[in-house]
Amino acid sequence: MSFWDNLWLLIWAFLFVCYLIVLFQVVVDIFRDSKMSGLAKAIWLIVLFIFPMLGALVYVIARGRGMNERQAAAANQSQAATEQYIRSVAGATDPAAQISNAKSLLDAGAITPAEFEQLKAKVLAAK
DSSP, rough: HHHHHHHHHHHHHHHHHHHEEEEEEHHHHHHHOOOOOOHHHHHHHHHHHHHHHHHHHHHHHHHHHHHHHHHHHHHHHHHHHHHHHHHHHHOOOOOOHHHHHHHHHHHHSSSSSHHHHHHHHHHHHHO
16 A cells, blocks of 8 residues: 555544544433433434434534533533542541541540540641
8 A cells, every 4th residue: 555545544544433433422412411302312313323424413513502511511410429429438528527526436435535636636737
């Protein structure tokens, strides 16, 4: 193969991968849209199956703004879930809450007064 044949192969491969990415994004958006009825979803999928390039182009033109909003909402929801999980795993970050928890352990007899003072000093030092 000549240089130009390889170059054209590379260009077409790149365009094909770009097309597949757009097609997959459209299919994901069809299933992500909760406002679209099941019949409308089925019609869009049939159009994408029969006329893939034209169907994807029409979908992006007709529903592109909604695609962006749904993708941003999904990203925000994922970020919020991640932050909530990190907060739940990290434990209490508020020094007053940590001292209160240590005090309740002291009152329950789970720790000694010396351990309570050590925990309190550690929390206040980290502040």
